[in-house]
Amino acid sequence: MSSKRQRTRLKILDSALRLLVERGYHGVGMEEVARDAGVSRQALYLHFQSKAELLVAMAQYNDEKINVPEFVRLKQETNTALEALDSGVQAYGVIEPQIYEVASIVYSARRSDEAAEAAWQDRLAFRRGNIRRVIERLDLEGRLAEGWTVDEATDFAWALLSMHTYEHLVVERGWPIEQFVGRLSLMLKKVIVAPREGVND
Amino acid sequence: MSSKRQRTRLKILDSALRLLVERGYHGVGMEEVARDAGVSRQALYLHFQSKAELLVAMAQYNDEKINVPEFVRLKQETNTALEALDSGVQAYGVIEPQIYEVASIVYSARRSDEAAEAAWQDRLAFRRGNIRRVIERLDLEGRLAEGWTVDEATDFAWALLSMHTYEHLVVERGWPIEQFVGRLSLMLKKVIVAPREGVND
DNA sequence: TTAAAAAATTTACATACTGTAAAGTAATGT
DNA sequence: ACATTACTTTACAGTATGTAAATTTTTTAA
Structure with missing residues (x-):
């Protein structure tokens, strides 16, 4: 079973993915990503050093979800x-x-x-x-x-x-x-x- | 002869051009562009409604300077x-x-x-x-x-x-x-x- | 079950940036 | 010389990112 830390990480990545794709990197703040993921803004910084790192992790996460028939x-x-x-x-x-x-x-x-x-x-x-x-x-x-x-x-x-x-x-x-x-x-x-x-x- | 307004405008555009090319749109603030141009930050807003408009004017300005042999x-x-x-x-x-x-x-x-x-x-x-x-x-x-x-x-x-x-x-x-x-x-x-x-x- | 460890929250703060507003000062052209 | 235009100064409002530390909740393991 996945740890709490991993689950939180995924929640954050999912929210970031949806919101950033919708409104772009500068169109969404850490506050909103946190709210969407149902965690505090500070939790984001426990998982990612910066917004930029969150972006990069998000891209990686998206890559892993690719479906190649x-x-x-x-x-x-x-x-x-x-x-x-x-x-x-x-x-x-x-x-x-x-x-x-x-x-x-x-x-x-x-x-x-x-x-x-x-x-x-x-x-x-x-x-x-x-x-x-x-x-x-x-x-x-x-x-x-x-x-x-x-x-x-x-x-x-x-x-x-x-x-x-x-x-x-x-x-x-x-x-x-x-x-x-x-x-x-x-x-x-x-x-x-x-x-x-x-x-x- | 060019008016003071025009001269100031060009000074701002030149500074913006150099600085933004060096460090990107989010790498330079209005403050710094103003300082580089030797005018107050407020002067920038007398010439351009926003930073984005300055960017667009700058691109236009650069286009006009193109040299086609x-x-x-x-x-x-x-x-x-x-x-x-x-x-x-x-x-x-x-x-x-x-x-x-x-x-x-x-x-x-x-x-x-x-x-x-x-x-x-x-x-x-x-x-x-x-x-x-x-x-x-x-x-x-x-x-x-x-x-x-x-x-x-x-x-x-x-x-x-x-x-x-x-x-x-x-x-x-x-x-x-x-x-x-x-x-x-x-x-x-x-x-x-x-x-x-x-x-x- | 309970105590230690891990994870997340809360609150507060520092810093930086955009953009607005208004009063005051300097430069310009006629 | 004088009115107009251009610019400066100062102050403020709002929004971000990122840091810090104390506190609470949740999980894990003894």
């Missing part, structure tokens, strides 16, 4: 790098909507907050690592397009598979997620994948 | 849509570094501030309008790639020619600006421009 996870062990690329973009399309709200709060807080900046950089590095593995495999299979190094192609794909591409096309412009994923997938193949003679992938 | 401006009247696309990406590469710092402050402030949000949306709409004109021309000349509507291609190019692509590749990953512009240009051509038989553009 079986069919996406299964595709992880794929035959070719090309399939891996496809399933990677697919996973991006599934994950991004679930983390976008929180990630964008962290992103906006990072300019005036070191903890948020560190959390953001962690996220960037993690994603870049995943992408790099796919690109390396692509290179190994001789399917990396001419004129690209592994590093460059990684940077490029990483920049395109970012929170902000999602924000621009899906959030701002209202693209359906399937269209979004489809276009990105096609585009990446056209640009960083070398064509195989006589075959359409 | 002659050779980029001259290319505006180009022969073909393809050339227009190229010169557009080129202009983006020249302009973005000059506005990035300020634009990213506005972007981060927009979540907790209506004035900043409005200013940001203005900027997005303006840029999108410019891009749309090029894409329309591309379509008119029959060079829009198969499977793209004008709207979709506009959204797509607009998402790629954003502050965040610049941030990811140039700021975070250190791409030289020529490489950045070159890759984007090539990529756009590959994806949204229809190939002309037997010719390499």
Whole structure:
């Protein structure tokens, strides 16, 4: 059974998650989060050193709650790098909507907050690592397009598979997620994948 | 000759520009901006209704100071849509570094501030309008790639020619600006421009 | 069951920031 | 020189974050 401390922590994180997503980092104070969680304001400082740390913990908490459907996870062990690329973009399309709200709060807080900046950089590095593995495999299979190094192609794909591409096309412009994923997938193949003679992938 | 009011306004904007770029929106208070500008804190409120309005005015001020070299401006009247696309990406590469710092402050402030949000949306709409004109021309000349509507291609190019692509590749990953512009240009051509038989553009 | 330990509350305080108000002073242009 | 405009000074109201310490409640374990 979970300890009281853990339960309180979760109550706080749940409240913070809901309220901060609704009204943004500077739109909600510690007082209100505490009231919503049913604890005193001071209790928040017993669990988190500062508001910024609460934000970071909240982002972590949200990450842990992400639901990645079986069919996406299964595709992880794929035959070719090309399939891996496809399933990677697919996973991006599934994950991004679930983390976008929180990630964008962290992103906006990072300019005036070191903890948020560190959390953001962690996220960037993690994603870049995943992408790099796919690109390396692509290179190994001789399917990396001419004129690209592994590093460059990684940077490029990483920049395109970012929170902000999602924000621009899906959030701002209202693209359906399937269209979004489809276009990105096609585009990446056209640009960083070398064509195989006589075959359409 | 400029009035005292105008001179004071400029002093404030210059100070705000320097300090906010250095330490972010929430890293600098009105007090400090005033001290730096050599005026009283109250003077700031005689010129700007709020800190957020100062931020927006500052962004506008920065925009007005942008230096777009002659050779980029001259290319505006180009022969073909393809050339227009190229010169557009080129202009983006020249302009973005000059506005990035300020634009990213506005972007981060927009979540907790209506004035900043409005200013940001203005900027997005303006840029999108410019891009749309090029894409329309591309379509008119029959060079829009198969499977793209004008709207979709506009959204797509607009998402790629954003502050965040610049941030990811140039700021975070250190791409030289020529490489950045070159890759984007090539990529756009590959994806949204229809190939002309037997010719390499 | 009860005593120790852990967790949370209450109350108070320090600090910093935004924004408002009003009276007084200095600079400017005609 | 004088009226107007611009700016300063001083004071205040409100809202945050974060710290501190004494007290109470809850949990755990003997």
